[in-house]
Amino acid sequence: MTAYPGRVVAAPRRRRAGTRAVTGLLHALGLPMLLLVLWGLVATRATNRFLPDPVTIADAFVDTWIGPAFVQDVLPSLYRLGLGVAASVVLGVAAGTVIGLTPWLRELLEPLLEFLRAVPPPVLIPVAMLLLGITDTMKVVVIVSGAVWPILLNTVEGVRGTDSVLTQTALSFRVTRWERLWFLVLPAASPRIMAGARQALSVALILMVISEMFASSAGLGYRIAYFQRNYLVAEMWSGILLLGGVGVLLAVVFGVVERRVLRWYHGTREVNRV
């Protein structure tokens, strides 16, 4: 498309694949490297003892987390997180499907769900402590009680949004209830369900950390709060780094799962766009 026919439009230069890979890498890693170097410079110059330089933090990271602490603190946290997220997905999708398919139930529960979703999830930690004591169950329950809402509400919306022509077709072909659920309703709702699961994942991570900061004698959140109270600044930074790493890892894993589950959906959208 040439807006000005009088001008010669130069063909885009073709670069070799190697050069492109190098520029890509530079773009991806340039800024983080620059910031890291800058951080090192500032930390060594400044006398702020709350800002150790990256090398000290890396040392503290290796000393603190590689070894028994990984089994004692990190794995149980991740286990509770995984359990909580799995339970939220199962509960949220099951309840969401039932509510989404039953109009009167949806109308009955709508204001209540709206309220329950609006309760800030960390507020439920004291309540769960009161009801269940300081146990592992309590932490999993806290995670579920915060993470289930985005999944549930998105499932309801997704189920409601099932194409009515498809539903009518399935009904007139006498597709059985379970087949309809499995081949029509759940796939139709899956993009929304995945969007809800993405929100739920970050809520669950936050609740995992807070519930451990509040009521625990082990776990990632507890450790970080412990380091802070004892002025172990480099160790504390290393803990924050580890939590960040967990967050990034979860996001990556979720991205892979989402792409697999929704491959057909993205495929259809591509086709429609063309």
Added chain:
Amino acid sequence: MPVPTTRRPPALRRALLGVTGLAGFLVGWQAIPALGLIDPQYLPYVTDVLARLAEQLVDLAFWRRLGSTMTSWAIGLTVATLAAVALGTLVGLVPFLRRTTHTMVEFLRPIPSVALIPLAVLMFGIQRQAALVIIVYASFWQVFVQVIYGVADVDAVARDTARSFGLRRREQWTHLVLPTTLPYLMTGLRLAAAVALILAITAEMVIGNPGLGRMIELSRSGGDAVGLYALVVVTGLLGLAVNLVFRFVERRTLSWHESVRGERAL
């Protein structure tokens, strides 16, 4: 499964059912301690909780705490939004910046904001600034990402049309970039408002700066179950109010937009 009807149920029926649902929830709550399923010490009667709630509403100290929480919320949300809009527009419009910051954003965004609580406490102590660090960090990303998408979403044909019609830079901003970005921005703002409230209360619970969150933590450690449940209900109502207000604002500002107009036509 009943065949979904296109006819909307009457609003009255809807409201009635909704109220029934709420009433059922309250009755269920009352029944659990009344039947002795859970000791009232741990799950107090709903009547007691509501009575306490009414008591709080005429208590000046309660309103002061509420004001403190909402002040943190408002400051944090404003700072985060302004920063996110400025940076997001810049990064979204300059392809070079978008490429170079991509890794950094993808790394920083999933870091749970609560991980920064210890750092904030070390830096600022038990003060509002510490809470603000957390609130701003969490709500910044919600708006930032939406603005980047929004600014980059300008329709290519519309952009070329604007250029060939000789629209000036400022006109392109007001007629092209702003209308495209606004729906994204409003979505980001709505999400950020909810997140900021959650973190304002969380920060008070964990850090201990004055506000509703600290009051919740104090009622828990003091064994005041009735007060605790009353405050949980208050935070829920607060969250509900924030959601409703921002949804209303979104509908108002986007009344011209397809997504809102389409809904009304149904």
